[in-house]
Amino acid sequence: MILFILTIFALIALVDMRGLLKKKYRKELIVFSSIFIIALSLSLLLSFGVALYSPIKVSQYFLKDILHLSYK
Amino acid sequence: MKLDNETITGGQLTFAIGAFILGSSLLTSFVLSVSAQDSWLMVLISTLISFLIYWMYIVLSQKFPGKDLIEINDEVFGSIVGKIISLFYLYFFFSLAALNTKDVGNFVSGYVLPESPGPVVLVMFVFICAWAVRKGVSTMLRYGFLFTIMSVLFLGFSIIFLIKDMHFGNFLPFLHLPIATYLQSINIITIIPFCEIVVFFMIFPHIDQPKKLKKSVLFGLLIGATMLFLIIARDTAVLGNTTNILSMPSYESVRIINISNVITRTEILFAIAFLVLLFFKISIIYYAIVITLARIFKLRTYRPIVYVTGIIIIVYALITFDSPMENAFWGSNVAPIFSSLFEVLLPLITLIIAQIRGFQKPKEAVAR
Structure with a gap:
């Protein structure tokens, strides 16, 4: 599974980064790499079985239990 | 600053909005579980309310021709507050x-491919969406017409095939639930299928004749609303009281199709139609995400970040909810309020502030 993830990320880096490096888009490269690192770490955490807390549940908690804005 | 120079026509936008609304046709259980057999009436009322909200979107978009939501935020709120709102x-x-x-995952692993692992389906699905997004907006929207016609055909066939199973007594008793239930139901329909159109703010600037925007958007709503009305009425007539306990009523009702044991088990064709519509819907939302990211960081091109964003969507989809039941609770009770913050409240505030700060339609910019 981890091998699979790493292969996919290597492919993405190969496809997208080559164009960026060729055109010398610095800012795009920085943004791309930061999203890349976030995505890689999230998917590795998920594959290790770490229970990630879903952001949608945070907003559900906020709306339902703190503001009491829900129908039930 | 334009990220790409593609243009779309008013007709493409109309059918894209129609197909986008129909992408939610699998999710009718959110509303059917609340207002059961009266849902068809709620669809009509919500359509009227949505007309007003769409009007607001159109006015906001026409105040800033050629600008998408993020640029509008920057202009109205200033660059710092605008960035926060854009986030x-x-x-x-x-x-x-x-x-x-996640709905694709639930649907595929629940009905179509029960044995295959969920993540595999999601990865392939999101990859196809990413492919579509990389091709650009006009390529994506060109298929809206095809998908709308396809779903009209499928819906027509399903209604013809199901006529003998329909019982119009299922619509009774009429309006016997408490009024709060109806308000909730109207809120759900207005927000979940109709006003998710807020993502089209990223696509409006591409239209070739901005004057046609109003007509094409409202006509798109009309197509989507008519189809959704027919779907909900069909499900109520066919399934009766069971609609409010099934998790995917529009799929369950086409499973019933059986014409003297010859035309039977056609549901897999409908499953393909549902998946195609969801593909269309998700690719448009995906496009909106990528453009938003590119605008926030002021990138010159959006194509390189498409695949990595897709990975984040997959991870997010895998961790959203533990069970379809939680998802259904969210859809019926919390989502209408959560989404109305972004779909009604924020655009309304933006419009009011734009009005107060006196942004007028730049006449010469339109003439150019």
Whole structure:
């Protein structure tokens, strides 16, 4: 599974980064790499079985239990 | 600053909005579980309310011709507050994409491919969406017409095939639930299928004749609303009281099709139609996410970040909810309020502030 993830990320880096490096888009490269690192770490955490807390549940908690804005 | 120079026609936009609304046709259980057999009436009322909200979107978009939501935020709120609001929108778009992708997962692993692992389906699905997004907006929207016609045909056939199973007594008793239930139901229909159109703010600037925007958007709503009305009425007539306990009523009702044991088990064709519509919907939301990201960081091109964003959508979709039941609770009770913050409240505030700060339609810019 981890091998699979790493292969996919290597492919993405190969496809997208080559164009960026060729055109010398610095800012795009920085943004791309930061999203890349976030995505890689999230998917590795998920594959290790770490229970990630879903952001949608945070907003559900906020709306339902703190503001009491829900129908039930 | 334009990220790409593609243009779309008014007709493409109309059918894209129609197909986008129909992408939610699998999710009718959110509303059917609340207002059961009276849902068809709620669809009509919500359509009227949505007309007003769409009007607001159109006015806002025409105040700033050629600008998308993020640029509008920057202009109205200033660059810092505008960025914060844009980040909220980004979170909202991510949540929409993740929830819809999760619906694909639930549907495929529940009905179509029960044995295959969920993540595999999601990865392949999001990869296809990413492919579509990389091709650009006009390529994506060109298929809206095809998908709308396809779903009209499928819906027509399903209604013809199901006529003998329909019992119009299922619509009774009429309006016997408490009024709060109806308000909730109207809120759900207005927000979940109709006003998710807020993602089209990223696509409006591409239209070739901005004057046609109003007509094409409202006509798109009309197509989507008519189809949704027919779907909900069909499900109520066919399934009766069971609609409010089934998790995917529109799929369950086409499973019933059986014409003297010859035309039977056609549901897999409908499953393909549902998946195609969801593909269309998710690719448009996906496009909105990528453009939002590119705008926030002021990138010159959006194509390189498409695949990596897709990975985040997959991860988010996998962790959204533990069970379809939680998802259904969210859809019926919390989502209408959560989404109305972004779909009604924020655009309304933006419009009011734009009005107060006196942004007028730049006449010479239109003439150019």
